[in-house]
Amino acid sequence: MGEWRLEMTTPVSSMVLVLIGSVIGSVGAIFLKSGAHAVNRHWTSIAFNWRLAVGIGTYLVSSVLYVKGMSNGELSVLFPLVSLGYVCTLVWSRLFFHEVITKVKLAGVGLILVGIAFLSLGSR
Amino acid sequence: MTPATSAPEVHVPDPAKRKLAIFIVLACTLLVAVGQYLIKLGANRLSHAGLVATMIGIFTIPQLFAGYCLYGLFTVMFVYALRHGELSVLYPLIALGYVWTTITAVVAFHESMNPFKIVGLLVIICGVGVLGWGSGGSK
Numbered sequence: 177m178g179e180w181r182l183e184m185t186t187p188v189s190s191m192v193l194v195l196i197g198s199v200i201g202s203v204g205a206i207f208l209k210s211g212a213h214a215v216n217r218h219w220t221s222i223a224f225n226w227r228l229a230v231g232i233g234t235y236l237v238s239s240v241l242y243v244k245g246m247s248n249g250e251l252s253v254l255f256p257l258v259s260l261g262y263v264c265t266l267v268w269s270r271l272f273f274h275e276v277i278t279k280v281k282l283a284g285v286g287l288i289l290v291g292i293a294f295l296s297l298g299s300r
Numbered sequence: 301m302t303p304a305t306s307a308p309e310v311h312v313p314d315p316a317k318r319k320l321a322i323f324i325v326l327a328c329t330l331l332v333a334v335g336q337y338l339i340k341l342g343a344n345r346l347s348h349a350g351l352v353a354t355m356i357g358i359f360t361i362p363q364l365f366a367g368y369c370l371y372g373l374f375t376v377m378f379v380y381a382l383r384h385g386e387l388s389v390l391y392p393l394i395a396l397g398y399v400w401t402t403i404t405a406v407v408a409f410h411e412s413m414n415p416f417k418i419v420g421l422l423v424i425i426c427g428v429g430v431l432g433w434g435s436g437g438s439k
Contacts, residue, residue: 202391205382205387205391206387208375208378208379208382209382209383209387211379212379212380212382212383213383215379215383228379231379232375235375255398259395261391262391262392262395265387265388265391265392266388266392268387269386269387269388269391270388273386273387273388275386275387275388277388278434278435280430280431280434280435281388281389281431281434281435283427283430283434284392284427284428284429284430284431284432284434284435285392285427285431286427287423287424287426287427287430288392288395288423288424288427288428288431289427290423290427291395291398291419291420291421291422291423291424291425291426291427292395292398292420292424293420294416294417294419294420294423295398295402295416295417295420295421295424296420297416297420298414298415298416298417298418298419298420299417
């Protein structure tokens with residue numbers, strides 16, 4: 177009884193780091209995909225592929241932000257923030273690659289978000 | 301210049317390759333989980349190392365080196381998959397990694413399992429199933 181007080185044990189700075197990390201990660205995926213389409217049989221199409229380089233770079237930056245953010249703070253708060261990247265990706269896919277966002281895709285991503293929320297509740 | 305303007309025309313993907321891309325990404329999540337496990341093992345050996353020592357450690361500690369190699373392999377396979385599949389399907393599929401990570405944490409690092417985690421894992425698996433099956437070949 178009466179155990180419902182809200183404890184803020186996760187610093188806002190950690191939340192911001194993880195949030196920025198997940199958005200940057202989803203942006204990195206745009207560059208990886210457009211870079212992937214530019215690859216052909218010639219080795220220079222990989223070696224001088226600036227989009228792939230930017231994509232890999234943003235992934236490295238986002239993973240550094242994750243590790244820094246996750247190092248102090250509760251996973252139950254930070255996990256759901258990571259999953260925001262999936263929602264961003266749906267928006268980018270439509271904007272940049274004109275992919276159709278079907279109901280099935282929304283349902284799939286929705287279930288994944290709910291699952292992550294449960295997982296977060298379990299890691300308190 | 302934005303990626304959109306410089307990207308090649310959106311081509312209609314071959315359904316078989318689209319399905320292959322989905323399987324590749326699902327397999328990749330397993331690769332990342334093994335990589336994470338190895339990195340966690342290796343990281344225990346450099347608990348209070350600084351940035352430089354950590355960088356050297358990536359090359360001298362076998363577990364760390366193997367872990368990061370698996371990450372590299374993941375990136376290569378993910379890029380290959382992105383060539384043939386839709387970003388809006390493949391990127392969220394990476395969430396399957398949460399399932400492997402949780403199982404690894406319970407089995408290898410003896411973290412506790414509870415009903416919330418079990419429900420979470422099952423719902424994530426359902427979501428990945430809906431996304432993969434719904435966008436794979438059946439359309």
